[in-house]
Amino acid sequence: MIGLTAQNLVASIKRREISATELTQRALKRIEASDPVLNAFTDVTTERALREAAAVDRKLAAGDDPGPLAGVPYAVKNLFDIQGLPTLAGSKINRGYPPARRDATLIQRLQAAGAVLLGGLNMGEYAYDFTGENSHYGPTRNPHDPRYMAGGSSGGCGAAVAAAQVALALGSDTNGSIRVPSSFCGLFGLKPTYGRLSRAGAFPFCTSLDHLGPFARSAYDLALAYDAMQGSDPLDPACTTPPPQPVFPQLGTGLKDLRIAVANDYFAHGGTPQAYAAVAQVASALRATHVVSLPEAARARAAAFVVTNCEGAHLHLDRLRQRAADFDPDVRDRLLAGALMPANWYLQAQRFRHWYHREVLKVFEQVDVVLAPATPCSAPEIGQKQLVIEGVTVMLRPNIGIYTQPLSFIGLPIVAAPIQEAGGLPIAVQVIAAPWREDRVLRVAAELENQGVAASPAVLRDF
Amino acid sequence: MTPEFLAPPPGFDAQAVLDTVAPALGLSIAPEHRPGTLLFLDLSARMAQFVMEFELADDLEPAPVFRP
Numbered sequence: 001m002i003g004l005t006a007q008n009l010v011a012s013i014k015r016r017e018i019s020a021t022e023l024t025q026r027a028l029k030r031i032e033a034s035d036p037v038l039n040a041f042t043d044v045t046t047e048r049a050l051r052e053a054a055a056v057d058r059k060l061a062a063g064d065d066p067g068p069l070a071g072v073p074y075a076v077k078n079l080f081d082i083q084g085l086p087t088l089a090g091s092k093i094n095r096g097y098p099p100a101r102r103d104a105t106l107i108q109r110l111q112a113a114g115a116v117l118l119g120g121l122n123m124g125e126y127a128y129d130f131t132g133e134n135s136h137y138g139p140t141r142n143p144h145d146p147r148y149m150a151g152g153s154s155g156g157c158g159a160a161v162a163a164a165q166v167a168l169a170l171g172s173d174t175n176g177s178i179r180v181p182s183s184f185c186g187l188f189g190l191k192p193t194y195g196r197l198s199r200a201g202a203f204p205f206c207t208s209l210d211h212l213g214p215f216a217r218s219a220y221d222l223a224l225a226y227d228a229m230q231g232s233d234p235l236d237p238a239c240t241t242p243p244p245q246p247v248f249p250q251l252g253t254g255l256k257d258l259r260i261a262v263a264n265d266y267f268a269h270g271g272t273p274q275a276y277a278a279v280a281q282v283a284s285a286l287r288a289t290h291v292v293s294l295p296e297a298a299r300a301r302a303a304a305f306v307v308t309n310c311e312g313a314h315l316h317l318d319r320l321r322q323r324a325a326d327f328d329p330d331v332r333d334r335l336l337a338g339a340l341m342p343a344n345w346y347l348q349a350q351r352f353r354h355w356y357h358r359e360v361l362k363v364f365e366q367v368d369v370v371l372a373p374a375t376p377c378s379a380p381e382i383g384q385k386q387l388v389i390e391g392v393t394v395m396l397r398p399n400i401g402i403y404t405q406p407l408s409f410i411g412l413p414i415v416a417a418p419i420q421e422a423g424g425l426p427i428a429v430q431v432i433a434a435p436w437r438e439d440r441v442l443r444v445a446a447e448l449e450n451q452g453v454a455a456s457p458a459v460l461r462d463f
Numbered sequence: 464m465t466p467e468f469l470a471p472p473p474g475f476d477a478q479a480v481l482d483t484v485a486p487a488l489g490l491s492i493a494p495e496h497r498p499g500t501l502l503f504l505d506l507s508a509r510m511a512q513f514v515m516e517f518e519l520a521d522d523l524e525p526a527p528v529f530r531p
Binding site for chain 1: 481501523
C-alpha cells in the first residue's frame with residue numbers, strides 16, 4: 001500500500017479500503033524502519049500527522065469532501081516553516097532560532113487539500129549544495145543504493161519519496177535542487193516558473209533565483225500537488241497574481257499540438273553516455289527529431305553561479321561575521337568568497353540574464369518543449385569529490401548542476417522525468433517549456449509515464 | 464564549460480581582494496578558512512570573467528524578475 005502513488009492512495013482512502021489514520025501509521029513505521037539508514041528526516045511530526053489524518057477520516061465519515069490529496073503522506077525540506085519547529089535550512093545555526101509561528105503557505109495549501117504532514121527533511125546546508133551531504137546532520141543516502149548520494153540540496157525529499165516513506169515531498173530549487181535529487185533518486189520533480197508558487201514561509205537562499213516545487217513518483221501526482229498549491233500570495237513579493245490554471249485535467253490528452261525538440265550544443269557536452277542515452281530514449285518516444293540551441297547557455301550557467309554566490313553570501317553576511325565556524329565547511333568557504341565579490345560582477349550577470357532571457361524566448365517561438373539532460377551523471381558515491389567527464393577529471397560539486405543552472409536562471413518551468421536503468425542507478429531528463437507553461441511539461445511527463453518510458457517505482461526493500 | 468578551464472580576470476589577485484575587502488565588510492576570515500575561501504574566490508573570478516567578457520548594450524537593464 002505505501003508504495004502506491006498519491007493518486008491511488010486518495011482513491012483507496014475515498015473507497016474506504018484504508019483509513020487515513022492507518023495509512024499514516026504505516027508511513028510512520030516505514031520511516032522508523034528505513035530512516036536509520038537513509039537519514040532523510042530531521043524531524044518526524046507524529047502527533048500532527050495523526051491529528052491531520054484523523055481530521056480526514058472524520059470528514060469522510062461525515063460525507064464531506066476530504067480534498068484532492070485526502071490522507072496523502074508528505075514531508076517538506078526543512079527550510080519550510082513548520083509551526084512549532086525551528087526552520088533548520090540544513091544548518092546548525094538555525095536550530096537555535098525560535099520555532100516557526102505558522103506553516104509556510106504551501107504547507108497550508110496542502111493541508112487544506114487533505115494531505116498529511118509527516119515531518120521535515122534533511123538537506124544541504126542553506127540549500128547551497130547538489131550532493132545531499134551535510135556535516136551537521138549526516139548525508140542523506142540514496143534508496144537505490146545507500147552507498148550513493150541522494151543529490152541536493154533537497155536530498156531528504158529525494159530519498160523519502162523514492163523509498164516510499166511518503167508519497168509527496170516539497171523542496172526548493174535555486175539552481176537545480178529539485179531536479180538533481182529527482183535525477184539521482186529516480187523521481188518526477190517539478191520546478192515551476194519563477195513566481196508561480198508562493199515561497200512565503202520558506203527560508204531563502206537567493207531571492208532572485210529561488211523556486212519551490214513538488215517531488216513524486218508519478219507526473220499525475222506532481223500535477224495534483226501543483227494544482228493544490230497554485231494561487232497568488234501577498235506574503236511573497238515575487239509570487240504572481242494570475243488565477244490558478246489547473247493542469248491535472250489536461251493530462252493524458254495527447255501531445256499532437258506540441259513541437260518538441262532536443263537541446264544541442266552546450267547540453268550535448270560535459271555529460272556521461274548515460275545522460276545522453278536517457279535524452280535520446282525520451283526523444284525517440286516523443287518522435288522529437290528537431291534540435292535547438294539555447295544561445296550562450298555556458299555563459300548563463302556562469303552568470304547563475306555568480307548571482308548565487310553573491311546573493312547567498314549577502315543573505316548570510318551577519319552569520320559569516322559572527323559564526324563562521326558553525327557553518328558546514330563545504331558551504332562556508334563558498335559563502336565567504338561570495339561576500340568578497342565586486343558588485344560589477346553581479347550586475348553584469350543580472351544584465352546578461354535579461355539578454356539571455358530574451359534570446360531563449362525566441363527559441364520558444366519555434367518550439368513548445370525542449371529536452372535536455374538533468375545531470376551529467378547518475379548518483380556519485382557519498383564523499384566523492386571528483387568526476388571524470390569525457391576523459392577529463394573535474395571537481396564534482398561545481399559540475400553536478402551544469403545542465404540545470406542555465407534554465408532556472410531564467411525561471412523556466414521544468415519537469416525532471418526519471419529514466420530507470422536495469423540493475424543500475426536512475427537518471428532524469430529535463431522537460432522544459434516557456435514561462436507559465438507548466439501544463440506543457442506536465443503533459444509531456446505524463447505521456448512519458450503512460451508509455452512506460454519514464455517511471456519511478458518505489459524502492460520497497462528493507463534497509 | 465567547467466570553471467577550471469576558464470581564465471580569471473587579467474591581474475586578478477584573490478589574496479589582495481580578500482585582505483582588502485574582508486575588513487571593509489567587518490568580516491574576519493580565520494586562518495583555517497582562508498585557503499578554501501581563496502580557492503572559491505578564484506573559481507568565482509573565472510566564472511565572472513566569462514560573463515564580463517560578454518558585450519551588453521547600455522540600455523540592457525538587470526532583470527531579476529521575469530514576465531513572459
